[in-house]
Amino acid sequence: MGYVKEERPTTISVEGTWNIGSYHYKGSKLMEEYVKGLKQKKLIGSFCPGCGKVIVPPRNLCGRCHRIMDRRKIVSNRGTITCFIVTPPMEKGKLKVLGMDPVETGLIKEGEVVIPVFVKFDGSDSNTDTILLNVDPKAVHIGMRVKVLWAKEPQGALSDFEGVEPV
Amino acid sequence: MIRRVAIVGYAQSHHQHNMQKTREDMVFEVCKEALHHAGILREELDTVITASTDFLDGRTISSVFLSMAVGAFLKDESKVEEDGTFALYYALMRILAGTHDVALVEAHTQGSTFNPHQVTFYTLDPLFDRQIGVLNDIAAAALQARMYMNRYSVSEEHLAMAAVKNITNAAENPCAHRKMPDVSVEEVMSSKVFYDPIRELMMSPISDGACALILASEERAKEITDKPVWIEGVGSCQDAYLRDRNIQNLDSLQMAARTAYKMAGVKEPFSELDVAEVSEKFAHEELMIYEALGLCQEGQGKNLIERGTTRRDGEMPVNPSGGALGADPVCATGLIRVIEAAKQIRGEAGGYQVPDVRRALAHGQFGICAQKNAIFILGGNGS
Numbered sequence: 001m002g003y004v005k006e007e008r009p010t011t012i013s014v015e016g017t018w019n020i021g022s023y024h025y026k027g028s029k030l031m032e033e034y035v036k037g038l039k040q041k042k043l044i045g046s047f048c049p050g051c052g053k054v055i056v057p058p059r060n061l062c063g064r065c066h067r068i069m070d071r072r073k074i075v076s077n078r079g080t081i082t083c084f085i086v087t088p089p090m091e092k093g094k095l096k097v098l099g100m101d102p103v104e105t106g107l108i109k110e111g112e113v114v115i116p117v118f119v120k121f122d123g124s125d126s127n128t129d130t131i132l133l134n135v136d137p138k139a140v141h142i143g144m145r146v147k148v149l150w151a152k153e154p155q156g157a158l159s160d161f162e163g164v165e166p167v
Numbered sequence: 168m169i170r171r172v173a174i175v176g177y178a179q180s181h182h183q184h185n186m187q188k189t190r191e192d193m194v195f196e197v198c199k200e201a202l203h204h205a206g207i208l209r210e211e212l213d214t215v216i217t218a219s220t221d222f223l224d225g226r227t228i229s230s231v232f233l234s235m236a237v238g239a240f241l242k243d244e245s246k247v248e249e250d251g252t253f254a255l256y257y258a259l260m261r262i263l264a265g266t267h268d269v270a271l272v273e274a275h276t277q278g279s280t281f282n283p284h285q286v287t288f289y290t291l292d293p294l295f296d297r298q299i300g301v302l303n304d305i306a307a308a309a310l311q312a313r314m315y316m317n318r319y320s321v322s323e324e325h326l327a328m329a330a331v332k333n334i335t336n337a338a339e340n341p342c343a344h345r346k347m348p349d350v351s352v353e354e355v356m357s358s359k360v361f362y363d364p365i366r367e368l369m370m371s372p373i374s375d376g377a378c379a380l381i382l383a384s385e386e387r388a389k390e391i392t393d394k395p396v397w398i399e400g401v402g403s404c405q406d407a408y409l410r411d412r413n414i415q416n417l418d419s420l421q422m423a424a425r426t427a428y429k430m431a432g433v434k435e436p437f438s439e440l441d442v443a444e445v446s447e448k449f450a451h452e453e454l455m456i457y458e459a460l461g462l463c464q465e466g467q468g469k470n471l472i473e474r475g476t477t478r479r480d481g482e483m484p485v486n487p488s489g490g491a492l493g494a495d496p497v498c499a500t501g502l503i504r505v506i507e508a509a510k511q512i513r514g515e516a517g518g519y520q521v522p523d524v525r526r527a528l529a530h531g532q533f534g535i536c537a538q539k540n541a542i543f544i545l546g547g548n549g550s
Binding site for chain 1: 186187188189190191192195198199202209222225234235236238239240241277279280281285286289293294297
């Protein structure tokens with residue numbers, strides 16, 4: 001910041017930064033419950049006693065009923081694809097999944113495609129976003145049955161849930 | 168006004184420095200409580216208007232994740248940046264337009280998420296002021312205070328007296344954040360200097376807090392409550408940017424007040440208003456606000472504080488709730504003033520109730536040196 005970077009006919013261009021520093025967001029304890037469940041290979045959702053809907057990952061409020069969703073429900077780790085997209089072939093540095101480059105970590109090979117999907121797990125009423133792995137991209141379709149692909153050694157972290165794969 | 172519109176319910180959080188609640192839970196609780204206070208269901212809301220800033224919320228289009236908390240699920244919803252009084256203005260216009268009858272207005276900030284004073288630096292002109300780097304809201308307030316004090320022979324004691332009045336008032340308010348029932352002028356004047364003459368106890372505290380109120384058209388208001396608080400007048404005005412403006416007076420506040428007085432038929436504010444709740448982010452602003460509101464002549468604000476006229480038991484009580492010096496959850500602060508004014512009219516202010524309040528003024532502001540101001544004149548008892 002502080003110098004004329006480029007001369008133009010009627011305006012000047014001045015460089016400025018927008019680095020306002022770090023925030024301290026207040027998070028809900030619900031995410032802790034959720035990742036503790038992942039460590040045991042369980043998907044925990046929040047259950048609304050008002051309308052009976054189950055949301056995965058859990059959230060605290062039901063907007064329909066305008067009330068706290070104060071109950072939990074473990075849902076199946078099997079579900080149905082409700083929609084999907086297929087990316088162009090992957091390169092290093094193109095995508096970050098859970099803060100990591102899936103090409104660098106070896107989850108996806110360079111040149112392979114990634115298939116982000118919404119999954120409705122059996123017993124839930126929500127779209128859970130994740131990636132579909134171990135599949136021929138041409139075979140993917142809405143309604144496809146999938147199951148959770150768990151990390152080999154779950155750590156109690158969001159990365160324990162690596163994605164889904166066909167049943 | 169083409170329709171009469173009333174406040175029929177409200178709620179606010181217990182404002183505090185670092186609330187152990189998520190933004191969503193905090194907002195949900197006040198909205199739920201405001202609906203309960205009005206005795207209506209979420210389903211009866213026609214529109215929801217919220218106020219916050221993306222900077223302080225730490226996300227863009229920051230209302231998207233709050234739609235469920237504020238009761239806007241599958242409803243008409245909109246958000247304003249800045250103070251909640253501008254959200255109230257927006258909701259009022261929606262009801263006046265005849266397209267909606269019942270609105271929920273919500274405003275919040277969690278100052279503990281991100282320092283609000285740091286954000287104000289980014290409201291400055293990036294081509295000059297930000298490059299010079301010496302200004303922020305506190306420095307600008309200090310410049311304003313010095314100009315005002317020099318012009319009208321106002322002393323630091325006068326500023327401290329305004330702070331003492333509000334901070335001791337806040338001690339009676341269960342929702343206020345900064346409670347120091349025995350604070351003295353000496354204590355204020357020996358608190359930490361930020362930018363001379365602005366000291367810690369002359370500045371509003373950084374608070375987490377939220378509030379919500381329910382607004383209704385005349386027909387609906389009468390169905391909902393026996394104690395509607397009518398909006399009798401409104402005014403809003405925006406001044407020029409800092410550099411091009413006379414900062415020793417609050418011209419935009421004066422114009423907003425005049426507009427609101429005219430609409431409400433107020434000719435002598437000092438005698439016709441029973442109480443005022445104002446957003447003084449700094450102690451000197453309270454004196455400047457007295458003058459801009461026409462509660463005294465220009466430069467005479469110090470006399471009101473010296474004589475105790477604006478104390479809770481004075482002739483013209485200002486900020487019996489403790490004002491912004493008592494709690495400042497930035498975007499909620501002005502809307503809290505409206506709620507506090509409504510509480511006074513309904514006789515619900517408990518330990519800080521002013522007797523026989525029929526007409527009250529509420530003030531919200533935003534921007535460096537109170538660049539932008541909104542005024543609401545409220546009336547009760549079927550007026």
